[in-house]
Amino acid sequence: MTTDTTGTAARDGAPRRGGPADSPFVRACRRESGPHTPVWFMRQAGRSLPEYREIRANVAMLESCRRPELVTEITLQPVRRHRVDAAILFSDIVVPVAAAGVDLDIVPGTGPVVAAPVRTADDVARIRPITRDDVSYVDEAVRLLVAELGDTPLIGFAGAPFTLASYLVEGGPSRTHAKTKALMYGEPELWHALCARLAEVTLSFLRVQVDAGVSAVQLFDSWAGALSEADYRRFVLPHSTAVLSGLADAGVPRIHFGVGTAELLGAMGEAGADVVGVDWRTPLDVASRRIGPDRAVQGNLDPTVLFAPWPVVEAEVRRIVEQGRAAPGHVFNLGHGVLPETDPDVLTRVVALVHEVSARRDEQG
Numbered sequence: 001m002t003t004d005t006t007g008t009a010a011r012d013g014a015p016r017r018g019g020p021a022d023s024p025f026v027r028a029c030r031r032e033s034g035p036h037t038p039v040w041f042m043r044q045a046g047r048s049l050p051e052y053r054e055i056r057a058n059v060a061m062l063e064s065c066r067r068p069e070l071v072t073e074i075t076l077q078p079v080r081r082h083r084v085d086a087a088i089l090f091s092d093i094v095v096p097v098a099a100a101g102v103d104l105d106i107v108p109g110t111g112p113v114v115a116a117p118v119r120t121a122d123d124v125a126r127i128r129p130i131t132r133d134d135v136s137y138v139d140e141a142v143r144l145l146v147a148e149l150g151d152t153p154l155i156g157f158a159g160a161p162f163t164l165a166s167y168l169v170e171g172g173p174s175r176t177h178a179k180t181k182a183l184m185y186g187e188p189e190l191w192h193a194l195c196a197r198l199a200e201v202t203l204s205f206l207r208v209q210v211d212a213g214v215s216a217v218q219l220f221d222s223w224a225g226a227l228s229e230a231d232y233r234r235f236v237l238p239h240s241t242a243v244l245s246g247l248a249d250a251g252v253p254r255i256h257f258g259v260g261t262a263e264l265l266g267a268m269g270e271a272g273a274d275v276v277g278v279d280w281r282t283p284l285d286v287a288s289r290r291i292g293p294d295r296a297v298q299g300n301l302d303p304t305v306l307f308a309p310w311p312v313v314e315a316e317v318r319r320i321v322e323q324g325r326a327a328p329g330h331v332f333n334l335g336h337g338v339l340p341e342t343d344p345d346v347l348t349r350v351v352a353l354v355h356e357v358s359a360r361r362d363e364q365g
Helices: 024-029 050-056 061-065 068-082 095-099 121-125 132-149 161-170 178-186 188-212 229-235 237-245 262-270 284-291 303-307 310-324 344-364
Strands: 104-107 111-114 154-159 216-221 254-258 275-277 296-301 330-334
Touching: 024 216, 024 330, 050 068, 061 068, 061 095, 061 104, 068 132, 068 344, 095 132, 095 161, 095 188, 111 161, 121 188, 132 154, 132 188, 154 188, 161 178, 161 188, 161 216, 161 237, 178 188, 188 216, 188 229, 188 237, 216 237, 229 237, 229 262, 237 254, 237 262, 254 262, 262 275, 262 284, 284 296, 284 310, 296 303, 296 310, 303 310, 303 344, 310 330, 310 344
Parallel strands: 154 216, 216 254, 254 275, 275 296, 296 330
Antiparallel strands: 104 111
C-alpha cells in the first residue's frame, strides 16, 4: 500500500485526504472542486530558466536524466520560481527506450537520434522489457522529489507507443512520418508488434514512477496528430489503451496529451485517460464536448502568446480560464511546451493571474 506522504491513493482505490492527493491539481484531475484552477506548464523545467541552463552546462541530456540529485534540483526549479500547482519529473520520453537496449542519443538542436532504426521483427525483438533496476535512477529521483515537494504533487510521464515508434522507425524527428506510416500501412503485423512492445516498456516505466510516489502521470503522444481518426483507432488506440488501462488500479490520475489532435480528442479520451490535454487550436469548451463529461481537460494557452504584451497575455489567460469552466475539471496549462526564449517572469505572472481569476470567480459562485 502506498503511504499517505506520497499523495497517491491507497491500493484499495480510496484517495487519501491531505497532502498531494488533496491538492488543487489532483482534485481538478478527479473533476472535484478546489480553491482555484490549478496550473503547471509542460517543459516548465527547462531552457527558459537561467538556473536550468547553468546547472545543465556540460552535462548531456541523457546523462542529466540519470542523475537523481540533478533531476531533483531541475524538477524543483519551476516550483520555487513560479509557484505552480504541480511539478513534473525532469526526464525525456526516450529514457525507457534507451533502458530497453535501443542505441540512441539526444542530439542538441535535433532531438532523439536512433543508431539503427527499426525495420524488421528482429529489431523489435531486441527491444527488451525493462525492470525497476533498469531505471533505478528514476525511482530514486521520484522518492527524493516526493520528500522535498511536501503537499505539491509530482507528475510522472512517458511517451506513448506511437510517438516512440515514430522515433524508432524514422531514426529521429520527422515532419512527415513517411517511414512510420509506410511500416504501419505496409506491415501492420510488424507495426502492432513494435507498438505492443513499446506499450509494455512504457507501462513498466510508469509503474516504477507510481510505485515511487508520483501523484499523477501524463502520457505524451506528441505526434499522434499526424494521423486520421480511423488510422488512430486502428493503429494507435489499442496500444495507448494498454498503457492507460494498465494503470487503472494505480490510484493516480492519468493525463493523455497530443498535438494537432482536435479530431482525435474523443478517441484519446477513450484510451483510458482521466484528463485529456488540449493543444491551443481547439477551444476548451469545444474540446470538452468532444471528450465527454467523464474526463477533465488540460490546457491550452498558445505558448507564443507569452511573447505578446502583458494585456494580450492577460486577456488570453482569462479567456481560457472561462472556457475551462465548461469542463467538469480544468487544469490550466499551455497548448504545448514552454519555448526556450520565454521570459520566466511572464510565466510567474500567468500562474498568479490564473489563481486570482479562478479564486475570485469561485468565491462569487
